[in-house]
Amino acid sequence: MSGAQFSAETSGGGAFVRQPNRFTGRVTPHSTAPEGGGPDDQGRWPLEAGRYRLIWCRACPWAHRARIVRGLLGLDEVISLGTVDPIRDERGWRFALDPDGFDPVLGIGFLSEAYLSTDRDYTGRVTVPALVDTLTGRVVTNDYPQLTLDLSTEWRRFHAPDAPDLYPVELRPEMDALMAEIHRDVNNGVYRCGFATSQEAYDEAFTALFARLDALSERLAGRRYLMGDAITEADVRLFTTLVRFDVAYHGHFKCNERKLTEMPVLWAYARDLFQTPGFGETVDFDHIKRHYYATHDMINPTRIVPLGPDLSGWTTAHGRG
Ligand SMILES: N[C@@H](CCC(=O)N[C@@H](CS)C(=O)NCC(=O)O)C(=O)O
Missing domain, CATH: 1.20.1050.10 (Glutathione S-transferase Yfyf (Class Pi); Chain A, domain 2)
Known part of the structure; x- marks a missing residue:
């Protein structure tokens, strides 16, 4: 059998088996954490406009979902957006599109810095999309299917008045x-x-x-x-x-x-x-x-x-x- 792109995610039969999402925090009005704090003991972060940053890559289909849903719901001014370069080097996703190579809000050059400051033992792939807390620099979630559903349900307070219901x-x-x-x-x-x-x-x-x-x-x-x-x-x-x-x-x-x-x-x-x-x-x-x-x-x-x-x-x- 020839080499795999991701050997840790390749079964004995040569099938690709995607890694689980490591960070599964959720931003929700039900968080019991105070404003500016969090997460609470159930991993719930407080719902706050302007606090969280969505990191995406224009090339990535999983990240693209979040970018579209955020826009359709009118959350562009509520959740800021950081964009990584489409080409990763051996250190992973880079903020090489930003003028000095650093995300202007998080102040990091590589997305891996946020992953490692959240879990210093993290060894999986560093993936987009990631929702990052701008106050602590920690990754709230890279759980892309839950992230977009939460934008529809948990973030309702900040939706545009004419926002569609994407998850009726x-x-x-x-x-x-x-x-x-x-x-x-x-x-x-x-x-x-x-x-x-x-x-x-x-x-x-x-x-x-x-x-x-x-x-x-x-x-x-x-x-x-x-x-x-x-x-x-x-x-x-x-x-x-x-x-x-x-x-x-x-x-x-x-x-x-x-x-x-x-x-x-x-x-x-x-x-x-x-x-x-x-x-x-x-x-x-x-x-x-x-x-x-x-x-x-x-x-x-x-x-x-x-x-x-x-x-x-x-x-x-x-x-x-
Ligand atoms: N979080 C999911 C899906 C997201 C995902 O795979 N995104 C790709 C881009 S399309 C990525 O970030 N890959 C980084 C890598 O493979 O090192 C996963 O871990 O499989």
Whole structure:
């Protein structure tokens, strides 16, 4: 079996098994910690505007979710944003986009500094997104699925008056099941294709991915969004994988049975979202391409970044709605 991108996260059968999220603190109005303090004895941090900083990478689909949800809910002025460079070096995510190489609020050059000041024995991958407490420099959470749901539910006090309900109570059982399938076969499925180190593990992930995309196409043929007439968290989660599909996953992760542009319903659906305020302006195809092709050395040791594909289709009429 050939080398793995992340050997600690590769099973004996060559399948990619993602590490658990280490930091699972939650910001919530139910915290019993005083303002400026926290977390309380249940890991709950107090809800405060201007206190927490979302660290993201424009290339990362998990971080991209948080960036979109924060914007859709009108939390841009409430939670500040720090952006790491799309290319990691051996010390991990760097604040190399900031003028002097330091995040202007946290004063750190590498995200690992925040991880290690929270847990000095941390040995896992240092990942984005991370929500960091600007008062202590500690990581509150890198638990990306809970983070976005909490923005919808726990941060309601600071939502814009016209904020959408991205996680409606009555839809949650169906949404949770749907998002779990999308996670397994699509969001993480593309990584299971790309990071597989055995033919069998790749074949299994590839087959499940395209079967799920077919099922989603069928679902979306009869409705504008995954849960009906309104955008929900499920759409955000599917979008961040679809928008990377042709520029990264089709080539770099060998998800090449079909391109997004060859799946008419999903392609129109993705364009519809791309053209919706809060989505397209958060997409950076250059960062996405450079990150994937120049970061995973086991997969692309030359680090050559492809010039294609043609991206002009993203702004063409989608015909949905
Ligand atoms: N926190 C999750 C998902 C987030 C994640 O994997 N983010 C990627 C970027 S897309 C990352 O930060 N990777 C850092 C690394 O692999 O060292 C995990 O640990 O698997």
